[in-house]
Amino acid sequence: MRRYFFRILRLRNLLAITFLLILLYIIKNTTEVRTIADVAKPVQQSLRRFLQKESDKEYFVPTSLKKIDWHNYQQIEYERKRVGIGEHGLPAHLPEKDSVIEKDLYAVNGFNGALSDKIPLNRSLPDIRHHGCHKRLYIESLPTVSVVVPFHNEHWSTLLRTAYSVLNRSPTFLIKEVFLVDDASTKDFLKQKLEDYVSQHLPKVKIIRLENRSGLIAARLAGAKKASADVLVFLDSHTEANVNWLPPLLEPIALNYRTVVCPFIDVVAYDTFEYRAQDEGARGAFDWELFYKRLPVLPRDEENMPEPFESPIMAGGLFAISRVFFWELGGYDAGLDIWGGEQYELSFKIWQCGGRMLDAPCSRVGHIYRKFAPFPNPGHGDFVGRNYRRVAEVWMDEFAQFLYRRRPHYLRIDPGDLSEQKALRQKLHCKPFRWFMTQIAFDLTAKYPPVEPNPFAEGQIRPATHLQFCVDAHHGAQMEPLQIKACTRASAAEQDFQLSWHKDVRSKSRNMCWDVPDSSPKSPILLYSCHLGGGNQLWRYHPDTKRLKHGTNDNCLDWDPPTRSLYIKPCDNSETQEWVIDSVDNEMLDRWDEVAKRVTGPVEPDVE
Numbered sequence: 001m002r003r004y005f006f007r008i009l010r011l012r013n014l015l016a017i018t019f020l021l022i023l024l025y026i027i028k029n030t031t032e033v034r035t036i037a038d039v040a041k042p043v044q045q046s047l048r049r050f051l052q053k054e055s056d057k058e059y060f061v062p063t064s065l066k067k068i069d070w071h072n073y074q075q076i077e078y079e080r081k082r083v084g085i086g087e088h089g090l091p092a093h094l095p096e097k098d099s100v101i102e103k104d105l106y107a108v109n110g111f112n113g114a115l116s117d118k119i120p121l122n123r124s125l126p127d128i129r130h131h132g133c134h135k136r137l138y139i140e141s142l143p144t145v146s147v148v149v150p151f152h153n154e155h156w157s158t159l160l161r162t163a164y165s166v167l168n169r170s171p172t173f174l175i176k177e178v179f180l181v182d183d184a185s186t187k188d189f190l191k192q193k194l195e196d197y198v199s200q201h202l203p204k205v206k207i208i209r210l211e212n213r214s215g216l217i218a219a220r221l222a223g224a225k226k227a228s229a230d231v232l233v234f235l236d237s238h239t240e241a242n243v244n245w246l247p248p249l250l251e252p253i254a255l256n257y258r259t260v261v262c263p264f265i266d267v268v269a270y271d272t273f274e275y276r277a278q279d280e281g282a283r284g285a286f287d288w289e290l291f292y293k294r295l296p297v298l299p300r301d302e303e304n305m306p307e308p309f310e311s312p313i314m315a316g317g318l319f320a321i322s323r324v325f326f327w328e329l330g331g332y333d334a335g336l337d338i339w340g341g342e343q344y345e346l347s348f349k350i351w352q353c354g355g356r357m358l359d360a361p362c363s364r365v366g367h368i369y370r371k372f373a374p375f376p377n378p379g380h381g382d383f384v385g386r387n388y389r390r391v392a393e394v395w396m397d398e399f400a401q402f403l404y405r406r407r408p409h410y411l412r413i414d415p416g417d418l419s420e421q422k423a424l425r426q427k428l429h430c431k432p433f434r435w436f437m438t439q440i441a442f443d444l445t446a447k448y449p450p451v452e453p454n455p456f457a458e459g460q461i462r463p464a465t466h467l468q469f470c471v472d473a474h475h476g477a478q479m480e481p482l483q484i485k486a487c488t489r490a491s492a493a494e495q496d497f498q499l500s501w502h503k504d505v506r507s508k509s510r511n512m513c514w515d516v517p518d519s520s521p522k523s524p525i526l527l528y529s530c531h532l533g534g535g536n537q538l539w540r541y542h543p544d545t546k547r548l549k550h551g552t553n554d555n556c557l558d559w560d561p562p563t564r565s566l567y568i569k570p571c572d573n574s575e576t577q578e579w580v581i582d583s584v585d586n587e588m589l590d591r592w593d594e595v596a597k598r599v600t601g602p603v604e605p606d607v608e
């Protein structure tokens, strides 16, 4: 009896296996499946997912490293043929009759909302990517994406254009969901009307509502918590994703889940909605008041364009990060209020705690930089200062003092409880801030020194043969020439200068520098805003010969006593090229070559 039962069981197994084989055979022959691997891949993938969850490593791992062309040529062709207002990102204007509503919506948004309403939500954009991007391939196995778009009182058409651009210019199967996170907006059309529109036209878009105004950081966190895809892509609520923007963001994350990738941010003009580049790339940084700054792309990265390159600090609003890595890093510090400092917190964490950050030149997203901020400040007191204090205390170690030296009142702000953040730093064995400054942001201090070096020389500048005369900027405007005048301390004159550590000669009272646009003999010295770029504003003083040398050519400051005109001339032995500066710092001059030197690599060995 029992034996009989087992026999049936065995027979049933045999039947089942045979049935399965026949089924696979049918699938292989009737569908478009080319190899048995195509059937096996999804099975493999889900099996791997299952195993990864078991070992608590649920980050995305690509199943194939084969590179393919991800361009959607059908969409590109469709966009190429479009005509109309604002199409191809060309500048647009409203007719005179709309000027009243234009003014109204300008005031409400800080950009031309009325014009935006006239431009199609799915308008075409110009492909302004580096030429190398057109033929770039990316691996065929890419992670899925949850897009998170926080908004507060965003204008209707700019908000929806953000969603449309994402959905139209991304491979459909990679976008799992788009969260619009409403930070307690008060505009009527953002309530039921938005709800209805989205459920009718944009099934992948979901709206998350925050009950009280909570700020950008809390809104991003709320979206991230609901997200279920492999990768989180954070976008601003008035952006437009450009052609093939997604694969360049995702590939580096697929290959290493601790990589965070930022797109190039293009400019959508607040007045005409023209789409244009802001530049062809830079690396993110900060000064010691924590203003966001940018450093030039390194020579080696310039050579490798359009290969993604490392950037110390993200701009903040637009980036892609593995969902698993985001939460490994604790998301954003939930103690950060409203906005401010969050891009530093996350950037420091990423670098110091085992990750890296890249800018992807082939991924471009347009952003409307408002003309002015139209919303009242929701915070109470100096919430930005409090945020900065939190970030500095937890992540910046001994470098925090350089911030406090410039903003002493931060030391009197209570940063709140930091124990959770400090515990996270310990748990993840994050590297010291000094490591970040010397290995990643190694060129930051050369441009933004923690302590400003003294000027090389300062005071009045006189011809050595006529000490009663002084160089005078006479409060002149941009492009006006410098003159030689009788020395005076009267305020009508402007004779106090600095040969600053930037190696330019500037007025002591304003940001105006000695500039020589034309280096031919007898060219005048003009006033121009200091650009810190050397070149035509580069000056060096030689106390031994009393010469003020300009630029890298062998030109010297010179003058003509009868006419008192001031100019540059090739350096020679004439006495008219001798100058006396009130106060010269010889120690600084001895260090000339070390000061403001361009740094293009790590500055000292890793101290760890």
Ligand SMILES: [Mn+2]
Pocket: 236, 237, 238, 317, 367, 368, 369
């Ligand atoms: Mn914005």
